[in-house]
Amino acid sequence: MTQSILLPVTFAGAGPGSAQHLTLGVYRALQGADVVIYDRLVGSEVLALIAPDARRIDVGKEGFGPSTAQAEINAVLVAQAQSGARVVRLKGGDCGIFGRLDEEIDALEAAGLAFDILPGLTTASVAAASIGQSLTRRGRNASLRIVTGHDMAGFADQDWRGMAQAGEVTAIYMGKKSARFVQGRLMMHGAAPDTPATLVENVSRPDQRVVAATLATLAESARLLHGPAVILFGLAPRHAAPALSQLKEAQA
Numbered sequence: 001m002t003q004s005i006l007l008p009v010t011f012a013g014a015g016p017g018s019a020q021h022l023t024l025g026v027y028r029a030l031q032g033a034d035v036v037i038y039d040r041l042v043g044s045e046v047l048a049l050i051a052p053d054a055r056r057i058d059v060g061k062e063g064f065g066p067s068t069a070q071a072e073i074n075a076v077l078v079a080q081a082q083s084g085a086r087v088v089r090l091k092g093g094d095c096g097i098f099g100r101l102d103e104e105i106d107a108l109e110a111a112g113l114a115f116d117i118l119p120g121l122t123t124a125s126v127a128a129a130s131i132g133q134s135l136t137r138r139g140r141n142a143s144l145r146i147v148t149g150h151d152m153a154g155f156a157d158q159d160w161r162g163m164a165q166a167g168e169v170t171a172i173y174m175g176k177k178s179a180r181f182v183q184g185r186l187m188m189h190g191a192a193p194d195t196p197a198t199l200v201e202n203v204s205r206p207d208q209r210v211v212a213a214t215l216a217t218l219a220e221s222a223r224l225l226h227g228p229a230v231i232l233f234g235l236a237p238r239h240a241a242p243a244l245s246q247l248k249e250a251q252a
Contacts, residue, residue, distance in 0.1 A: 009077065009087045009108055011101060013094040013120020017043030018204035021126055025118045026090075030054075034085035037077060039099075041092030041228060043205060055085075070100060074107035081113045094122040098148050098173055122146070123230045124171035127200040131210060132238030140167045141234070149175030149182060149231075156185075164191035169234040176229050179222035183215060186233075191215055196236035201229040212237050 010029045015021035030036065030046075033054045038047065040060025050056060057076060059068040080087045091099040096119060108115050124146060128135045135144050145163060149155055149172050163170045164186050175182060176199075187193065193216035201209040213221035218231070 006081060006084060006113060007086050008114035008116050009081050009089055010116055010118060011089045011091065011095045011104070012118045013096075013122075014038075014042045014046045014090050014092050015121040016093055016123040016126045016203040016205075017041075017045065019043070019045035019049060021121045021204055022046055022049070023118065023120060026120060029088050029118060030090070032086060033088040035080045036088045036090055037073070037080065038090040039092050042090055043092075046090075070103055074104055077104055078107055078111045078113065081108065082111065091120075094120045097122050097146060098150075123173065123203050124232065127171075127198075127203045127230050127232060128235065130200060130203065130208065131198055131232070131235065133232075133235045135169055135171070135235075141169050143168075145170040146173065147171070148173045149178035155181070158185075160185045160189040163233065164189040166192065166195075167234070169232070172231040172233060174228075175231045176222045176225055179231070180219040182231075182233075183218045186215055195234060197221075198232045198235050198237055199225060199229050200232065201225045202227040203230060210237055
């Protein structure tokens with residue numbers, strides 16, 4: 001009796017939403033998949049590229065809202081891989097940044113299953129490009145911090161003093177609800193109130209919205225947003241007028 005060969009699970013980064021930010025490798029994986037297990041933040045343009053006959057399994061998580069438990073996601077992933085199907089685990093942005101990639105890899109390895117990884121464009125890179133900025137700049141900042149504002153307990157342990165230094169750039173993922181906390185911590189550690197902070201909502205999607213703010217107005221600006229957003233602390237839009245007008249319109 002011939003034993004079937006199990007194919008590796010492909011972890012794929014979908015980028016922040018728009019299909020134009022999808023890598024060719026991820027596109028090919030989606031076209032060849034039997035099963036695609038995807039997250040809530042994967043854009044509709046990317047989902048439209050999945051092979052028509054592939055099975056789609058939504059295991060979305062929503063910050064501070066209804067979510068599929070991680071243990072359940074792990075179980076689904078293992079079961080589908082053990083069936084012999086070509087499985088793509090599709091995650092928003094880059095699957096290795098705040099995507100719980102290691103937990104799912106651990107589940108596969110515990111079951112003796114193989115995997116490969118196709119990284120994607122992370123939200124900070126696309127958001128910075130959308131405002132005409134680079135995340136690092138010679139003479140300004142030689143490092144970049146990417147932190148999450150979702151886990152308040154863990155977020156309290158950040159290098160606030162380093163983040164507060166003039167010229168530093170920090171991309172804060174999932175930071176809308178913790179914007180007031182972030183604002184207070186940075187000011188406490190010496191950040192200037194007029195330090196620029198740009199909030200980009202629904203990055204790369206048709207309803208993308210850019211709000212130019214400062215540290216002093218960060219919490220107020222975050223309350224105007226409703227969709228997923230990244231905060232680029234230390235960066236202002238290169239052409240700030242349109243973003244500022246959006247803020248004024250929203251407040252009207």
